[in-house]
Structure formats: C-alpha cells, structure tokens
Amino acid sequence: MSEGGTVGMSWAAWRRSGPAKVAVLLAVAGILWLGQAGVAEAHPVLLRSSPSDGQTVRAAPRQIDLWFSEPPTSAGLDVALSDRDGKAFPVSARIADQGIHVVLTGFPELPRSVYELRWSVVSKYDLHRLQGTLVFGVGLAATANGRPAETVTGPAGTVADVVLGWLDLAATSVLCGWVLVTALLTRGRYDVPADPMTALRSLAGAFGFLTVFASLARGGRQWSEAAGTDSGLAVLKDSGQLLRWSLREVVLVAICVLLVRQSRRGRSSWAGILTLSCLLLADLVLRAGTSHARGGPLTLAVLALHQASALTWVGGLVVLGILTARLPGRRKDTVEIWRRFGPAGACSVAVLTVTGLLLTGRQVATLDAALGTPYGRALMVKLTLAGVLMALGLRHAVRLHPWLVRRLRPAAAPPRRAQAFAPLLGVGVVLMAVVLAGTPPARGPQFDKPEPAISRADYQVDDLLITVSLGPNQPGRSLLLVDVVSSRRPSPGPITTLTADLGSISGIVLRRTAGGAQGDSRWQAAVDVEATGPLPLRVVAGRNHPGAAVLTTTWVVPSGLAPRPVAVSNRPLAPWTTAAALILAVLAAAAGVVLLRRHRRARVVLPGTVDREPSGVR
Template sequence: MKTIAPRFRHLVLLFLAVTGALLAGAAPASAHAALTGSDPGQGAVVQQAPQQVSLTFSEEVAMSGGSVRVLDPSGKRVDNGKVGHPKGTTYTVGLHGGLPDGTFTVAYQVVSADSHPVSGAYTFSIGAPSKTSAVIADQNAGGGVVGTLYGAGRYVSYAGFVLLVGGAAFVLACWPRGAGIKPVQRVVVGGWTALTAATIALLLMRGSYTGSGKVSDIFDMALLGQVLQTKSGAALTSRLLLLAAAALFIAVLFGAYVKRAEDGDKKEIKDLTFGLAVGGTVVAAGLGATWAMAEHASTGIQAGLAMPVDVLHLLAVAAWLGGLTTLLVALYRAPSIEASAVRRFSRVAFCSVVVLAATGLYQSWRQVGSLSALTGTTYGRLLLIKVGLVAVLVGIAWISRRWTGRITASAAAPETVGEQRTDSPDTLSSDTDSSDTVSSERISSKEKEPVAVAAGGRSDDPRRAAQLARQRAAMTTAREKRVRDADPHRFGLRRSVLAEAGVAVVLLAVTTVLTSTEPGRTEEEAKSATSAAQTQSGPLSLKVPFDTGGEDGKGTVLLDIDPGRTGDNVMHLYVQRPNGKGFDVPEVKVALTLKSKNIGPLTVTPDRIATGHWSASGVQIPVAGDWKIEVTVRTSDIDQITVSKNAKIG
C-alpha cells in the first residue's frame, strides 16, 4: 500500500485550493444591512438646505462619529459628526448652517447587527444639481488584504473548533483508550491552538476589517479598545476566556484521566468521565454561543430561538467532522483501534446528521425565506452547494458504515488476515510485541541479529545497546504497520473516511463563506424596500406638437425619459418637422415641476447630439408624482413657444 504522506499532501493541497478560491482576492463582504431610505433621498433636489440627513437601513447598525460624512460640492465636510438614533433603524447626522446650492455627497460606513461592514454613498442637491469635486476615500472595509486575512482567520477558527470539540467528544464517547494515544492528543491540542491563535488574530484585525481596511491598523491599540466595546469584540473576548477553561479540560483529559485509566480504578474513571463530559459540554456550548450571539442567528426573525439552534448546529458539525478527523488519524497513526469504538462513532455520526438536518432546515427557512431567494441570491446558491456537499458526505458515510459492519462481523468471528491472526476479537489491528510473527514474510538473519542481541541485553557498549534498541523498535513499528495494512476491512474504512475528510474540507470552506454572505431573506427584503423608495414606472415617452407662429415654426417634440424613475434618468429630445424629418432648431429647453410638493421648475438644458436630436444625462427626479413637463422650443431669434404635458413618473 502507498504511504499516507502523499494522501495527506493531497488533502492539504485541496484545503489550500478551496480556501484560495473562496477567500483569496475576495470582494468586500456582502452587506447584511442595506440602505432602504434617506432624507433627502438619493438624487433629490431640495429648495432649502436641510438641517440634518437621515438614513434608514434594513436592520440596526453600529455607528460612530465618523460613520456618516456629508461633503459639499467642493469636497469640504459639512456635517457636525453627531450621529443620532431617533427610532428603529433610522439614524441621523446634523449639518452646518448656511450651506450653498449644489450637489452634496453622503458617504456612510457602518457595521450591521450580524458583525459585517457596510459602506456606500449617494448624492442630493440643494437648489439645483451642480458639478462636484468631492472625492470619497477608497472604502475598503471588509475587503483587500485585511478582508482576505480575516476570512482565512474565520476558516481556521471554525476548523479549530471542530477539531477541539469533535476530537474530545470522540475520545470520551467512543474511544476512552484514545486519550493516551499521542496522535489523537495532537488532534485535540492542535484544534485548541488553531482556535486560540485565530481568535486573537480576529480580535486584532477586527477594527481594521470594519474600518479603514489598512494592514497598519491591525496593531492599533486604540482601535482594539474600541473593538472590545462592540458585540463582536465581546464575543471574541468571551471565546478566549472559554478557551482558557478548555485548556484545563484538555490537561485533565490527557493527564489525570489517562493516569487513572492506567491505574485501573474503574470508579474514579467513571466519576472523572462524567465530570469531563458535563464540563466539556458546557465549554463547547459556550464556544458555539460566541458565534451565535454575534452573527446571523442574533439578527432577524426568531433570534431567541435561532441562537440555541445555531449552537446545536455547530456542536453537531463538530461531533461529526471532528470525530471523523480523529478516526482518520487513529486509523492511520494509532497502533490499533477497537471495532467497538468505530461502531460507537458510527452511531454518534448518525445522530449528528439527524441534528444537522433538523437545525439546518430551520436555519435555511429562516435565512432564505422563499424559493426565489434560494435560486436568485448568492446566499441561496451557496446553500444549495452546501446541501449538495452534505449529501455527498452522507453517501460516503454510508459506505463507511458498510465497512464498519464488516469489521464488526470480522471481530465477532476472528479469522486469519494475511496469515496473521489478530490478538483480540474486538481490535482492528493487534498491538504486537517481540513475540509476534508474520508467517508470510521472510525476515533475514541480518534483521534478526540486532533483535536477539538487544533482547539478551548482553552488549557491554551502551551506545551499541541503544542503537540496537532503536533498531528493534523501528522493526516492531514496521511489523505493526504491515499487520495493519494487511487488514482489508481497515484499509477500506481508511479510504472511505479519507474521502469523507476531503469533502469535509470543502464543506467547511463553503460554510465559512456562507456565514459572511448576506442572507437571502435580508437581500430580498432590502431589494423590496429599495424598490419602494425608488418607485419606477418604466421609460416615459411623450409626443407634443408645437407652433411658434413664425415662418417654418411648426413641428413635433418627441421626449423620452429613461428609466422613468426617481433618481438618475437619461433624457432624449427629438424635434421633427411636419414631414417627419429632423428639425435643427436654435434652442430647446425642458422644465419639470411637481406642484403638489412645491418642487420646481427643475430646468434641463440638453446637449445637441445630431440634427433634430438633443440629450441630457443625470436628470434627477427627486420624488414620484404627477409631474408637469414643459418644453421650450425656439425656431428663430424672435419665434419661440413653451408647450407642456403632464406625466406620472413613479
């Protein structure tokens, strides 16, 4: 059989490829709160300078003094930096008095309730639109190098949680003897180390991730102090405290627990196992809650129910995938593992899948909400990919259960495997000693000599004796490996479990991206709210005849406004003679008035494009309503007329 090193190399390469594809070069995190309204509105033209700007989001957000900036046409900041929160999801910032006419820019950068940064900008005008030299600094919150590092840190933290909790659960619930196996200990300790390091890194990067996006701000202690006062900072700090308790748990599990097992005191082992199980469950649930209290589960509908469900979901993932990883390591690295341990893990994995299915179904309904969101949003499509991967994982797990059944049957009726009989009916491979032999192998006399000398212990040279002892240990290890590899059932189980682990790596990466993607329900609600704020009636086309009364003064104006909504529009005018040919008049102007709101007239002077064709872009329709559209046409120095027509826009 091939050595395990290439297989683990392939698994690592798969991990790097998936992580790179999903995290490297990623765009800023999808906004989990959307701007659904503002006053003044986007593209609005107001006659008097407002005293404040108000922003309404789809959910509550976290703001600071610099979260909202208002810039005048010259790019000078004109807000007072005082952010108010009058009600619900509406926030305000005050403006200085005596503002000039022209176009103003509103830039915002906030943090949504589920911990993700949101940024954007829009314009409104006082009096009439104007040119603006306002420059919005590169809003790199959630993106760039820091965003990529933060995403990688999230992946490592999930992986560490899975290994820590799942590995410890595997030892306590399935394989107590594994507590004394070094490779198994390394799985659990490695999980704790990864989770601790990732949590510290996330805490340091948090301020830059939601703010400037600069690498230099990662070690800004003032910024770290601000992070500690936020919900996400509190969650990460709590996670570090719980990891200190987890370190004590690991010390007892791999210290006192192993020692009691070696002493053979069954009562003490039973009491200690119960204590570790209770304490470990509390710590694991607490660690899971640090995600639930700060991310998707903490916002939206039924948050009180969603958070404990999310904790159960995380624990089920850890018990399945973490236990799977520990089993894989045991199959490849441990001298032996009892068939009963594999059977017990098979039952644990089945229960975990049931819990995952129930909690995942509830979470999917809560986060997606509709079939259209399932296929029409990024979150929904990622969720479908995740479900597909889980289905593949369950299929491979079914194959693993078949191998487990064969191992159980083999253990119940001991048989010779590769001419080497196992020592125990409940052991996948024997813990061989110096008396073990493999009749199918021929051991040369050169191999036997150092074993005999070492066993006799007659060498007077201590260095030679130590060398022979090492040779004997190496030969024993090699013989144990040959015996393990000769077991076809163990070989088959190892291959299927390795395949499960490979799929699990991809699944965990997709899950990490899913947790940083805007939920489908939120995205659709935000789109609906935005559509309501920017009502659209579709492209508007008007045909207005005119007659200036002078020679060659008759014709028709064709006016198109596209897309015919509040906000930015493009206007096209076509002036035609009675015979339908283009009429190249000296001047044409348009004015829009909404009497019901005392808005206007808003004058538009289009640019000549070709004979009889004029155009204007950036035409602002501030609000929906029944607008009066006046077109002034001049056919000579003294002949001109203004014709009008009413049209509903929005």
C-alpha cells in the first residue's frame, strides 16, 4: 500500500477486515429494516370518528367528526353520505381544531336507517391520499363495519419516496461538505495538487445534478398521486407544495450552473463559495417547509439550521476522507486539513445537538410516544448512530489536538479505518433522517395528557355567582346552561341579557328559562361544539346597574380518544428538552471559550509541537 493509503482504507483492506465488514452489513440491514417499519406509517392516520364505525345512535347526529394524525388539505377533501338504499345526502366539509379535525355538516336530519360515509383526504405534507368508509346506524343497528382506512400509495411508492429522499439528502450533504472543505482550503491557502481539487469539483457537480434528479423524480411521483383526482391542481396549490417545489427547483438549477462554471474555470473563489452557501441555505429552508414540523417560522428556521449543521458535518467527513486519500506523501498537509475541519465540525455538532433537542420537544409528545411509535424508534436509532459518530469525532479531535488532554505528542491524522467508518455512520444518520421526514411525528391528541374535563363549573364575577354547564360536553349538539345568582341582597339589578362565546362560536344568545329571587335566573342555549381540548369561553351578563359582568375562562371539551396506558411517563417532553437545549447552548459556548484559550496557551508554551510531522501514523 502506498503512503497515501495511510489516510484512506483501500478495497483490499476492506475485504480483509471480516469482522468490520460483517458489523457494517448488519448495521445497514438493521437500519433498512427499521426504516421499512417507519415508512409503513408514513401516511395520515384516522385517529377516531364520531359517530364511530359500527356505532348505533338513537338521535340523528347534527354533524360528523373525523380526526386525523396529519392536517389534510381543504381541496383534497372528498366525502359522500348515503343510506342503505343508496340515497345520497348533501354534505359539506371543513377543517377545524388546528387542521387535524374535519367537521361534516350541511346534511338534513337523518331519518331512521343505516348510513355509509365514504371519505378521502390528502396529506398536506407528503400529498399521500387516504380513503375509507364509515358505517353507523340511526335508530337501527349497523350490521356491518366500513372499510378500514387505506392509502392509495402502495409499498413500492413509499419505498421509492425513501430512496429518492435519501439520494436527495445525501447529495445535498456532499455539496454542503464540499463547500465547507473548499472554504477551509481557500482560507488556509494550501498548495493542494490540482488533480484532487478537480476531482472534488466534478464530484460536487455530479451530486448537484443528482439532487435535481431526485427532487424531480420524488415530486413527480407524489404529484401524480395527488393529481389523480379532479382536484389535483387545487390540492397542490392548497398544500403550498407547488410554490415551494418550484422555488426549490430554481435554487437547485442555480447551484448546478454555479458548480459547472467553477468546474470550467478550474478554481473556486470566495464569491462563488458564498453564493453556493446562500443557495444551499435557501434549499434547506424550502425543504424544511415541506416537513411535518409545525409551529411557525421559528420552528422552520430551527429545522433548517438543524439540517444545515447535520449535512455540513456528515458531508464534510465524506469529502475530507476522499480528499486526504488522494494526497499521498503529504502527511503534514493532511493533518493540518483535518485540524482545520475540527472547529467547524465541533460547531456543527453543538448546533445539531441544541436544535435537535428543541425539535424533539416539538415532534415527540411524551417519553411513551418516543418509545412506542415508529417515529420514536427511528429517532432512537438516529440518535444512537449520531452518538457513535460524535464519539468517533472526539477520538479524532484528541489525535489531532493533543493539547486537549494535555499530552506532549505530535498531532496525528485519524486512523484509516476510522476515516472509512465515519462516512458509513453518516450515511446511516442521513437515511434515518429521511425515514423521520416521511413518518408522522409522535404527537397529536392521542398522546396528549388527558385534561381534567368537567361538565359543570362555578365562577364569581363581581357580585354574581355564575354556574356554567355543558352537556354532553362533546363535539356536536350540546346544551349550554348558565345559572346567574347575585350575592347581594337586595340585588343591584336584574340580568337583562346573556350572551356567550365558545371557541370559534361567537354571539350565542341564551334565553331565560326560570327565575327565583330578584337577580337569580337560569339561561340556556343549544350550541354546536366544533372542536375538542381547551376552548376559550366568554360569558357576558348584561344589566342596567352596575353594568355588564364579563366572565373569561377556559372550557375543556374531552377529545374522546381512549387514553393510552402509561408505560414510563406521559408528561410533555417539550419543557424538558427546551431547558436542556438552553443549558447545553450555554455550556457549549463556555467550552468553546475555554478551548480557545487553551489552544492559544498551547501554541505559546509548546511552539511547533502541534505542527510537527507525526511519526508512525497508521
């Protein structure tokens, strides 16, 4: 093996390393197996319905409710209601309750019969279509159940999405790594031979075109599925995918044009590197907009920063391994290039960890959700791979910077096997990132800690004792009762009007039903509850003297979802992960200051030690 082989693992050495090869193959097989389990859930899921499938109700429902794991698009909603004789009923659909609750209204009072509801929705995130049927009886027992929810996308389509997504993300990772390494070499003004740099520029151009191809192929496959209906174009516009995809393709084409120009010139300028960095950042922001993350621009910015740091770190390891393997006989330059990459890699890891904790609280509701869902298991695998890669990077840092552990020895490049193993771990991290992007997050009403729901509550506003009750306190038609009693005798004045706002329903006018002493009265109104969970409640009691009394509180409507059994904890993770992210950010900043001072002290006290050519490097 040539001297340059000390920094790269040859194919012959790989073939001779039996245990390492078996371990890597087993790891890849495990990742693919877990990835397949995650992709199987990469579609919207019907959480519950009211009425439920096969249920018989005595009174005709005023509305039908469907809850999904992901927000569907408004344009992709397709519902049809008919009785057992095939008679169709008009029905209208709208989306409420943070986008996951579909409310069906507009049908007349249903007579005594058995009904079938055929529904179809399109996910707002990945454009996958889910369809099914719901059978319920009104006054008659439903003798059969509807067809279970199923996706139009088959196994081949989901696997194709993962493969194309992985190619897209891996190619983007190599581009990010190439930009970082090129910037380090330009800043350090290393006399790197032209052949390795030409090969790297060609590699970057090839991966740029691979990104365009993967994005086009994946978008075309998903769009063909969404456009298979009359509302296909409206679905694309409603989901926002059409605009984001068009902008992303423009950005990717601009990246390819810039890479081709640099390849023809045979050099990379600072202006070109800065332009490429901005284009890649724009690509990551547009990519984050198509993910399952929610929470507004701040969450999307955190996700884009998380992706940028992860792809730069992994891609930098890949590009750096390729570059140093093509520098035979230049050990000193090889060590210096790896050392230059160290601070950038450490910053990427710090940003990756902090933003990862923030996103985990957004995407995973509880610890039980992390342990018992495909998303949580895929996240655990990704964290394990990233942890091993971080440990390997720490080992590299100790070899490259002996002053970190106060050792007086020359700096050494990472071992050749470690240089080959690190990119493989990075490939696994990228693969699990694609699986996570295609798997519904472990959040939603089914993971929420049950809110204490009561159907009656007492309040006091000024001199008024107000008792509010809502029955049956569930989505659909309910009766709102309000008892108003003055604690003063004699009462300052009778209640003349009573209005209420509940959730999105405003201007509810209650009528008086009975009265006791002066100032005591009961009011009621029928309301159609549209959502579940905590809803703002506002009650205004009007009177001539001393003026209107206003009650502002929160009313909880139970979701009706069966509570999950608690395995470890059902407490929300978000407060803990956010606190851990803040603490880690402060510790990382402090560690950076300490390491910078130690590095300067080492260069003064031990001049030449860290720059001396190593001896006996593997």
